[in-house]
Amino acid sequence: MKQHYTNIVLFLAELRKSLRLAAFSLLALTVALFFLSADLIGAFQQHLHERLYFFSVAEPFLAHVKVAFFAAVCLLMPLFMHILWQALGKPFGVTGKKLFWFTLATCALFYVGALFCCLVTLPYGASFLLGFQSEHLKPHIAIGSFVNFVAIFVLAFGLIFELPVFMVFSAQTGALSQQFYAKNRRFAILAIAILAALLTPTPDVVNMLLMGGPLYLLYEAGILVIRLLRIDRQ
Structure with a gap:
């Protein structure tokens, strides 16, 4: 228990060192992408075949800021993952090539x-x-609601798809086997079903399966990778 607490403290200390770099990069790229946000909104609007409206004076400007911010988060995900794994690697003893592969796999699965x-x-x-x-x-979709709807689900799916990487990491560090x-x-299946019900945009079974199905396959893939690489310490 004491060792786990020490590792968490070291992780937070390492993470704090890179927060300024991450924050500055996010701010700079958000400002740069703000000038392309209209094109990004237009692309998603055309992809989903819907017209958008605004119902307050500030809503269009705020929507463009949100689009630029979320696009910056997506583009900077390799940097964020590098910072995260560097912070995790030192206290948990994961370095070198292993750290590189964890970072690469996390970024790939996010995208x-x-x-x-x-x-x-x-x-x-x-x-x-x-x-x-x-x-x-008749639908009159507010641009602010549209941006929130798209951004939240895209980021949620990207993060959830990283499940097998963190399963492998937990086995590598000896936390779980x-x-x-x-x-x-069976408990994982239940958790996946609940998560799919909460995060998918519609409550129907088909849409839940579109998320729950791949997530369960990723769970099984995580177990398989742990077994094949023989990194289980327990």
């Missing part, structure tokens, strides 16, 4: 998850939700 959300989940979810319009009920993940598979 795969974000792309999957953009190409599959978001179009289907938006189509399902807007399918309830009728002659007496391959046997633990295999033994608690």
